[in-house]
Amino acid sequence: MQFSFAFHFLLAFAFLTHSTATLKNKKTYEPTWESIDSRPLPAWFDEAKIGIFLHWGVFSVPSFKADWFWYSWQTKDPEVLEFMKKNYPPNFTYADFGSQFKAEFYDSDLLADIFKAAGAKYVVLTSKHHEGYTNWPSKYSWNWNSLDLGPKKDLVGELANSIRNRTNLHFGLYHSLYEWYHPLYLQDKNNSFKTNSFTMRKTLPELYEIVNTYKPDVVWSDGDWEAPYQYWNSTEFLAWLYNDSPVSETVVVNDRWGGGTLCNHGGYFTCSDKYNPGVLQKHKWENCMTLDLSSWAYRRVAQLRDIISIEGLIAEVASTISCGGNILINAGIRSDGRIDPIFEERLRQLGTWLKVNGEAVYSSIPWKFQNDTISKNIWYTSKQSDSEKVVYVFVLNWPAQNILTLGAPQPSSTTKVTMLGYYDSFLWNKHSSSGGIDIVFPYIPPTQLPSMWAWVLKLQYLDN
């Protein structure tokens, strides 16, 4: 002990004297929330705005009800009991779904190309959901991982490669801290989390493993709510992630790190699933939402009415970005590895819209108003450079009588109004009573409309 201490001390001393020049600018984070929370969010995240969330796992095999299928079955959800009774022998267990998980049509290049076409800037894949099955060949998930059972592939590694090889999107991983039915977890829980065998032998080794192996730029933590953050050693893990991990400069994390952390500690805030407060937030946040409005997992019984429309999706994007959020758009992946064409269509539609209107989205900042004071379904973003400030107006519905009345923007004599993707500027008048602006939408033949679902006006040289 004595010798080892002295030896390390000498080593550390030698290291410090030689590398202070390179190290002095890098802050070292302590395993406390005060220190962890003080880390500035890497700039790429706020600039990115649009991410894709993928839920994929053994639950994709029944693809019925939701990703909580196993839990619903165990807690005797009548629909799930009926589904099992009708379709499977009585001795069938959840683990038996594992060998039916084949991913036989998994083409990670194709997925990467779709996410790029969608205009997304990052992707977050479930590496492991609450069922405990790992989509990578984890050393800590014996016989319950995608190499040993089911696809016989490294699903995480393939997507990471394709994303990095074919796109400039950031690659991220979702990871559930807890597992519903892991014996060690149940034991710790029974001990009121005074013991932490599960954290030490499963959760932390896995977290270190995925970070070191796949170098994710997002670690999207979940499954934190039953136990306090001390049980999960969250601050210790995050201090390592920020100080010493291979992604210490680029990684961002969310706020689901144990009891008391949601909407309170960590990196950006998610606050609740599908959080979209509609008003400006002080802290960077993310709206994680779903294309299938009632499930994160792929559901074979979903009907068209369950799927968000492109108008609905763009409205969600606009309201989120205006209030300082990022949007993380979820698609459930099928057990065969494919993304359903209805999700592909929604994503590609969003991409065509962003091709025209991305200027108002990527790297934008919230304006002094988030929505309008007079007209409904109007959202604002802005951009500020040394020479000029620009305000963008998301117009979700074409204005009746082609006149849009806005209360928030105060025009000057030189104010210029254009529509992104359209060649000519628009006429406008100062609104007589509000001091706002009335904007005249010209007649535009449908074939010349720059986008089909929502239009973005660019306001230059305003007085406010």
Ligand SMILES: *[C@@H]1O[C@H](CO)[C@@H](O)[C@H](O)[C@H]1NC(C)=O
């Ligand atoms: C379930 O029972 C059937 C016979 O009823 C048997 O053939 C099958 O191997 C059993 N399956 C499992 C997973 O135990």
Ligand SMILES: *[C@@H]1O[C@H](CO)[C@@H](O)[C@H](O)[C@H]1NC(C)=O
């Ligand atoms: C990257 O893509 C190229 C061409 O599509 C392919 O030849 C190469 O093997 C890929 N590399 C990796 C690491 O996947």
Ligand SMILES: *[C@@H]1O[C@H](CO)[C@@H](O)[C@H](O)[C@H]1NC(C)=O
């Ligand atoms: C749960 O804890 C109680 C004592 O608090 C103990 O008697 C029991 O055996 C434990 N059960 C399990 C499954 O660990």
Ligand SMILES: *[C@@H]1O[C@H](CO)[C@@H](O)[C@H](O)[C@H]1NC(C)=O
């Ligand atoms: C976990 O936390 C405990 C107490 O805070 C600490 O002693 C231990 O070193 C931590 N372990 C890891 C692997 O972070």
Ligand SMILES: *[C@@H]1O[C@H](CO)[C@@H](O)[C@H](O)[C@H]1NC(C)=O
């Ligand atoms: C703008 O948003 C605020 C806050 O959500 C809301 O109270 C107000 O009604 C909205 N304004 C319009 C015109 O919709």
